[in-house]
Amino acid sequence: MNSITVFAPATVANVACGFDIFGFAVDNPGDQVTLTASPEPGVRITDIIGDDGRLPRETGRNTAGIAIQTYLQHINRTDVGVDVVLRKQMPLGSGLGSSAASSVAGVFAINELLGRPLPTLKLLPFAMEGERIACGSAHADNVAPSLLGGFVVIRSYQPLDVVRIDTPATLFCTLVHPDIEVNTKDARFILKNEVSLKNTIIQMGNVAGLIAGLMKPDYDLISRSLVDVIIEPVRSILIPEFNEAKKAALANGALGCSISGSGPSMFALSRDARTAEQVGAAMQQAFLSVGITSEAYVSEINRQGPKVLAAPHEVAH
């Protein structure tokens, strides 16, 4: 009987100016999924560790379960049986792409376990099905960077067109998750359906600037382009001390700072690890000044995507 454990990275969606189109992966945090082949056909969630009992155990309502199931149906292998153990290693509903990391780890793991019948890029639609369960729509701005690693543009959803963007050799991300909750659906609901042409032009300039800055690379251009005039002014209202935490990040040398996904987590990018650590401490201090505790994570941009932690191996019955 075969077993495999896969890590898939957390992700920052939107990345200031790129609402619904930009995302990147980080080395830390991330989720782990262990699959164990079983003689009994079907996908079973046998255990979830680290969710305080909040995630659904039914396969059809669990993001990783759905992703694996959809994948097996697609490759006509519903005869396969697997037991799934999820190790959640990041806060839920935090804007860090928690559901995406589980979906990606699950579908990557089953593809490895079966000897890689599909190339990695082809796994994206199944991971997106997991997102549909978690968020109500099959967004790709978390699953695509978690699956592919690096910085990703979702150029188009219909048809799906995902473009990987080179990033500077050293680029560090600080993530700070304040211990408050923002519902993703609420965060989407408060957005306006219309944008002024003026702000659309400003945002497009920053979108172009950020891609050019990452590819050249040009840290100053990245910094000038990490500006969001459309979403951040609205959603930041849901995050207490957002302005203070952002100011603290910039004052401590961050290239830029904004909301991670739909929040409440915030991200900052920095040129080096030391700056990224200082930025994290300053942001945590800003939250703590009003009594909000937080977790901070500092890592490089993840370039690899999911990673097999324990290769498929024989397990004694």
Add this chain to the structure above:
Amino acid sequence: MNSITVFAPATVANVACGFDIFGFAVDNPGDQVTLTASPEPGVRITDIIGDDGRLPRETGRNTAGIAIQTYLQHINRTDVGVDVVLRKQMPLGSGLGSSAASSVAGVFAINELLGRPLPTLKLLPFAMEGERIACGSAHADNVAPSLLGGFVVIRSYQPLDVVRIDTPATLFCTLVHPDIEVNTKDARFILKNEVSLKNTIIQMGNVAGLIAGLMKPDYDLISRSLVDVIIEPVRSILIPEFNEAKKAALANGALGCSISGSGPSMFALSRDARTAEQVGAAMQQAFLSVGITSEAYVSEINRQGPKVLAAPHEVAH
């Protein structure tokens, strides 16, 4: 007495998805400006060739005149005297950046004539003053690529932030100018002040995709990204046979095709010269089928910006 003749390239602003933020220069067409130093202080437009008498001869109302005058004021050289001859070599009000080319040629020429007191990038604000006279606002999406060459992003206007983008080694532009007139101010007036968030997201995806496609380079990505869901659907109504001409361009192998600036000229991009020529012929045929004659120009992306055609030399009195 010194004299100099400078060519400055025509430009395609907007480039499908990049309204007000993208522009690129072409090798053909372009305008020529000849400056001749005079002992009498002041800037005089002594002749304009090729405008059928339509452009103002007063220095303060002529784009090149204004650009040169503003420049001389800035460097405190109002003692300088120059006679200016403009050779318009492209249709006016055509969406090809005609006024920008004259401004740029003028200000580049006076800077050369005076021994280059300012670096090229610093000439941009003076050329933009010329645009203010011609269009009512100091837009940079024609003057910046005409001055700098290549493909340019105006990331921001306040403060002005211009980013040059690398383009593939071979990339050809077809320009077709149908013999009809569209007023730039009308073309701006019919635009809506609000854009749906959905279309903003689609447009941002294409903006990111086009920059990535140019820089990688990836012709297919460039092609998929040359899509404008905001401006083209509105402005194309002002151009008879727009849809037919665009279809003809794509059917003949163009990577993409849209309105050049505010029209009525159209541009198409192609991988090679032969395709670009065929695309031009097909577009002209589409216009001709409803009795509209046109001019077509095919050239590479201009990488150099303005060019001195005759070096400063002594002219007999």
